[in-house]
Amino acid sequence: MKKPTYTFLLLLFFCIGISSTLSAQTLLKGRVLDEQQKPLSYANVLLLHAKDSSLVKGAVTDDTGIFAIEAVPEGLYLISGSMLGYAAYFSKSLQLNAQQPEMNLGDLHLQSAAVKLGEVTVKGQKPFIELQQDKMIINVDASPVAAGNNALELLAKSPGVMVDHNSTISLKGRSGVLVMINGKQTYMSAEEVTRMLENTPASSIEAIEIISNPSAKYDAAGTSGIINIRMKKEKGLGTNGNLTLGAGYGENPRGSAELRMNHRTKDFNVFGSYGNFYNKRFQDIDIFRRIPFENTFTEMKQYDRKLMWSDNNRINVGADWFLSKKTTLGILANGSLGEWVPQSSGRNLLSGALPGAFNEVRSDNTGGDTWRDYTTNLNLKHAFDTKGHELSFDADYSNNNADKLQTNTNRFFNTAGTEVDIPNIVRTDAALEVDIVAFKMDYTRPLGEKSRLEAGWKSSFVDTNNDLVVETFTEDIWQNDPLRSNRFMYTENIHAGYLNFSTQLKKISVQMGLRGELTDALGQSPTLSERFTRNYFNLFPSLSISHPAGKDNSLSYNYSRRINRPSYDDLNPFVFFIDQYTFGKGNPYLTPEFTNTVGLNFSFKNKYVLSLNYNHTTDKITQILEQDDALRQTYQTTANLSTFKNYSATVSAPFEWAKWWSTRVNIVGYINDLDSPFNNGTINQSQFTAQFMAMNTFNLPGKVRGEMTVFYQTKTLEGIFEIDPMWGMDIGASTPIWKGKGNLKLNLSDVFFTRQPHIIVKQGTVDVIVDPRNESRRLNLTLSYKFGKNDVKPSRRRSTATEDELERVSRQ
Template sequence: MKTNILNIFRTLLLVAISWSTSFAQDGKSGGTKVSGSLSNEQGKPMDYATVSLLRATDSTVVKGALSNDNGVYTFDRINAGKYIVKATAVGYEKAATKPFVVSENTATVAAPALSMKAGNTTLNTVTITAAKPLIERKIDRTVMNVENSVLAAGNTAMEILAKAPGVTVDKDDNISLKGKQGVTVMINDKLTYLTAAQLATLLRSTDGNTIKSIEIITNPSAKYDAAGNSGIINIKLKKNSQSGTNGSVTVGVAKGKFWRDNSSLNLNHKSGKLNVFATLSRGDNKRDRDINIDRITRDSLGKPSYFNQLTKMQPTNHYNNYRVGADYDMTSRNTIGFVVSGYSNSWLDSNNGKTNISAAPNQVDSSLTTVSTINQTYKNFAANLNDKFKIDTSGQELSIDLDYSKFKNNSIAQYDTHYFLPDGSPQHAPQLLRNQTPSNITIYTGKVDYTKPLSKTVKFETGAKFSSVKTDNDLQAQIFDGNTYINDTTRTNRFIYTEKITAGYLNLNKQFKKTSVQLGVRAEYTQSNGNLMGSTSVDRSYLNFFPSVFINHTLNDKNEISFSYSRRIDRPGYDDLNPFIYYLDPYTFSKGNAFLKPQYTNNFEFNFTHNKSLNISLGYSRTTDVITEIILTEGQKSFQTSLNLQTQNSYSLNIDAPFTITKWWTGNININSFYLGFKSDSVGTGRLSDGQVTVQAKTTQTFTFGSYRFEIMGDYQSPLTYGIYKIKPRYGVDAGLSHSFANKKVNIKLAVDDVFNIRRNNVSSHTLGNDFDIRQRSDSRVGRLTFTYNFGNSKIKSREHRSGADDEKGRVKGGN
């Protein structure tokens, strides 16, 4: 089994490489395509068998592959010679073809068909299939195969994402990749068009049991939207893809400080030309979180004031998500489909904070308490209509996507602040505030993609996309005047933001004998307007070009190198542009910045892959006008906002190494070391020039004993500097156990996050007039029990589809 697992892992990488670099080459420059088929004794296709192409003269392995659902396998770019095909599958005897010849100037060769006989290792007619590794390295991305992972059971998408290689999630749910923020998050290849806060809400409300895999793309091609300076994270949701009627039911409970629950239903029906699918999920999550802030402010004469703030938070999230769609084969070459999805979610924040204020340490001159309740509702409806037309058998294709999304969010908040003298008696009348913040976001997108092979070694891709986004945020603020609540004119306002992006791209792929080259360019024309009604209006329009270069070279059978370059953009999030003021207490608040500019990044990456498994990458990027969260002071008040700093330079070294120790012990080690340097000559009233080398390490180990599977994951991050923040080390251990029975139709998973209860998010800053330390403790140790029942047929796969609207949704504040 050890050899089988290694072959499967290596073959998966080979399949990804072949898919991305082979374009029906001729025999002279691109080699010959060798294909064949596998079946069992009953004549049924052998899917996911490990297939190897060997030289007939010395049995040297030339290439590996996996058979698909129809038992078909393919090897690309094969030189002239005499070969043998061997196939292995757990529960079956090995099989091999007779030697056959590949001649020069031959485009395709059909290998002799193979029939595999059941071996004596088949137990009780249960077919044993090899699982994909949890962490899988492909030529252009890293894939975290969540679907069968024990650690994913009962977790939300955000919690799973935090376990992915090179990914970190900070105390405010900001997502970083290899230390850099500016990550674009896609769901099923679609942008989410959400603000950072809304995206965090969406991910925290997405049931991990509905996720198939997470793809990490650090340097995307011109075909993707140019947004995201550190790359793209693509969350692939499960889509039952089998003939007949089938699906799965999942029910889970979890216990941290409070009980949580989740459940989901996946359904699929495929009959003839029609495939219908649906996913429904719901859940309740109540958490506990303590934040302790010690800060010092100074007046114009340098006189200090000391603040000690302790806030206890108990957020409660209830979510209901749905996704329904259908695909219909109009002809053998034309498939149309639609997907309707949405959610109706609620979020309740109950916060209780106390602040002690003094002119000297370790004393209390006055204090205040702020009790706040924030009721938030999030509703979304999204529709996608798509058409994919295979124009001919050479690979010429045309696909069209039309998308519509509507978000309706509302927040009702109450802030009651009471002031006290040192003896505990009231200092003066309390301040009572309340807000209502309805928010509406409407998104329209349309895109078309066209692919045409120009020859057996050259492929041309082009496409266009248009998106229109409108956000309308209306802050209705009131203050208690002693008798009743009246309008607070200092805070009430309405902010409307519109954005239109027109884009087009060109990609040209050329395959040489051992080298593949892709050149691309994307153009995006942006028109935006941010209007704080009655106050500030900011209009912008700009045209940008985003070139990209990808070169992959095979050194020999075991070693490959690649180089990539791309230019990217990050536009400010909708919340970051909104100049509203949001209060935590009278001395602490946040506000947006309507004058934020987009940031631009040039990314360079070099990769070395050994034996289709070990991957080492070196990266460098330079970002200008980098959008960075900053805390500034105004007298005794501190506020959080975002500014454009001059530059950010990033250097990174990433090592990813899957391993197999025995047939029952496999794993993956990921080490990511990077340096982030920030520089700006003018930030508030000071200058900023700071950076630090940081090391992140994650290891996952899987132990398989029959129908039992045990996984353990450990992670560590050394101290990190990000802008003005000094982030303390973070580390923790997760573990889980799963058991399958009833012919693998039933699975039970037991997992514990943060086994030793040691994960913390501690931050400090002592620059630009700041002097504060933040200590945060969350409800991180959580035990989870998850039950899954699979029913129905399990053979024919259906089409997975990516729509055009997912790129914009990631900038909206989401309710999922």
């Protein structure tokens, strides 16, 4: 069959989708597997006439890799199987007749789609955004504008994802996102995840998966869904590798370098990588505060500029031993060593009712953070047969160490510019150590040809130790401040088990699951003589149903219940000195929040997708501001608010304007509704927000691929924080070089420097306006080069046991 004919048939099949069946004598069925005997979901299976390879009809495999083609008239046929990233499969001729009411074709095996032409490896180009039944996939390598960014900046450009001024990640207007790496929970707090993502270049990332309604197999953490970041890994028989170099410049430079290596034989696979990421950037923050005082007001206009350097080294090594065709033993170790150096200076101009003989406070902050993290993993996987019956086990240990030093100096001046008071100089040393041990086991067993049962267990043991030493410079010496120095220890043990069942009932696919989690936690501060315990058991059901909805269309429905536990630093009662009138503190009385989610997804002509979701959250964990009017001090902390509701709709549609120009449009609309008692009053706020993103792709002469992404967001509500509309544009281009072994990418992010938020807080006596400006406009250049053998074979992708817990660790 000629390639143009096959391409036409494949495109035609995508347009036809799951078609209505016609009356006939024979039912064809079978299963599609990859080279490792794993079922391939959403693979394309075509029934072709043997004489001319013309299309008869087609099908798409379900979650278990099974397909069925009904109503096939008698005749001579071929079967073709295909999937992006795999070579097409063609069967021998099949003769069907009226005496065969059913034919089972057995297993069809697809091979990796790498074709060697001399030294050139030709592969299919993945789209930047893929929509699957249960998730959206952002293929990072497919986008020129992704190059040169870090992982956090990349997330901020993903449809439905928002990263606010505090680097908090939300999905469709909901916070409580669980960030995973290679399918593993990180056990870090939101702040620590932010630090990790800021020090991870986009060139190290293969894809980002956005999962709005995870099944019971996933940890129940993350009330708004899961964002899974898949890191790159070299694969293939023999020795191969990849070298990536990147540089960027806005107002300050950044640079990255990474080397990935892999050596694979029939009996074992050894792989590793080392990367360095340097980033220097600025942040300007203007803050206006109006504080009531004795029937009048004190107004503060604060102007701060912060300059930050970070230098991070990441190393990853591992090996897989193929003990037999069915059993694989693996080890994995990764580590991160780095430092973050912030310096800031600012002016705070006071007017109205003054707190003293001064009307200006000048502040200087210097400091430095260092961190040393490592994780080790031992894993075993055994396949009982080639039909998906398998058992896997993981054991993990993680250690995270961080030390944060900061010196804050405040000087007080009058209108004449004369210093009128003794400087307030504070020095802090915050040390953190987190030890995590986790075990998990997953079991999968097919039940017949159309059903599958999954079961698993996981236990994690987390031990954190925080030590804060605060000193003030008094009488020319540093003296300990016993009122602010503190020690906080927190242990948390979680034991979980799950059952997940999926089946195919004619045209209806059903997946249902139930997860149970038992949590036992203890927090204590010897300094403050405070102690609290948390013991609770919860069940988390999930359900997903999908079926065709007429010709070319499909419908799916889902429900899930999830939990968002407080991060370790949010529970820490420490009071952190930010400046003379601004502090941060934890809340040891936080309780988990729970969310029930229902959703509907409609696919039209297998191209246009509409998703509707409703989420109801109780005891919502929210960043809030508390204010001491008498002292003119503002505290940023975290509290449980009563009820939070989120209604969202997402539309995704591709358009092809010309052979060289295509566009994918993603529109997300949501309503955030917050209703809760707060500070002797009530918060009752509701806000509609729309997010629009258009990704334009241009196939230019000379194999150059261009891209332009436009983003716009209307006014939004994040807890008590109102954020005004903002927009941005990114442009970029990429081209293969060195006979396809290299790739060059150039992009300019935030072309018009408009991706800057304007934040308003008006609640009770709190009246604050914040204008942060980040170094979002930057020119980036990335060069990558592949070497060694390029006959790529998919390597085993696995998840370890500790990533959920690392998600909640903080170094800040």
